[in-house]
Amino acid sequence: MTKFRLPHEYVMRLNAELRSRNATWIEGEPPEKISRAFVAAASMADLFEMRVAELALAQGGEKVRTLARSLLQERRQQAQRLRSTLKIASLGDVDHFVPYQLDPRREHLFGRLRGTSDKDDFGALFINQQRASHEEAVSIFCYYAVYGENEALRAFARITLPFLERRLDQMAQLA
Template identity: 25%
Template sequence: MKTSYLACLATATAIAFAMPAFTAEKAQDFVTKAAVGGMFEVDSSKVAQDKVSAQNVKDFAQKMIDDHGAANAKLESIAGEQKLQIPAGLDAPHRTDLQKLQDGNAPLDQSYVEMQRSAHADAISLFEEYAKDGDNAPLKAFAQETLPTLKMHKEMIEKIATTIGTDPSSATSSTTPAVKTTDTPSAAAPIPGANSFTEDQAKSRIQDAGYSNVSKLTKDDHGIWRGQASKDGKNTTVALDFQGNVIAGSN
């Protein structure tokens, strides 16, 4: 009996010591992704201020600098208290997007707005997951407190998108001539045609259709954007044609 008790005690002790490691790993992943996303919001918005023309886009960029700057500082403080690391800079995908803005010719209203739509969709997904299932109490509270602001930002940028003609669900401007006609029924298969949706626009359009985790987007020789996404807990291939039709399971 004594041997059995000691064995159980040893097992329980091992589990107790193992659990913080798993907790720390999950918390660090959230901190890393949230910090990188927050840094990108501030850095891209600083670049955009000098390269966008519409006043509502300029105002939005300033709000991102203010709101995400404050959130970034709060996250850094919590991470320090929890002995977690804040990344020193952006990851490769965000550096690439930032470089596009830095190298692009003004006005870049359309590019900036589409990046913000995509970035906020990703941020909301990240914060919703951690607000629900996070196992580090201070970080979970931070996610819960920040989430309403992120959703407000998403609503703001969606409204702005419709005012400058970058909403792929509406008729697009002359600088974005991809067509979404009101009298064309949803296609059973993607329709070939000259497609001028950018990768960011294609991703946003697919997300607007209810998909998440949109990745590996490439445009084929027929002008059709193809990639991977998930919906209702299932992974699938997905395609976006020049008319804005989103078709799942299309190869």
């Protein structure tokens, strides 16, 4: 099981995420803004991992394709559970903070992977990107599961966290 990371690491990542969306982290923000930032970060992680898994299905070796199918199915289910949770979370119109395209950092990572033609190099980079992405997701979900303000989203984070931790452990073993 992955060790819990200190909240300040999450806040720094969240701040970077908000800055990438031309927003700023301001102390004393209403809880809804923090919850929306969590949703945006979780949705971006899902979007990135689904896009990368779809690419791996097209470009990866057999082992990578098998892993990609599993990841794609999990992330689609997780994204659907998040959408269902948002219906009861009472955050208002969520369309403006759920991303539908990758941010510049993840677009760069995706481009690096897309530009890798050797199947072994592709597989190694795919595993490393998945490990890093899952580390980030575990950190975000850990923090929100403990400190999140919206009860429905906190429950979603608590339920989802063990799956992310297991997948992170798997990625660490493969790397």
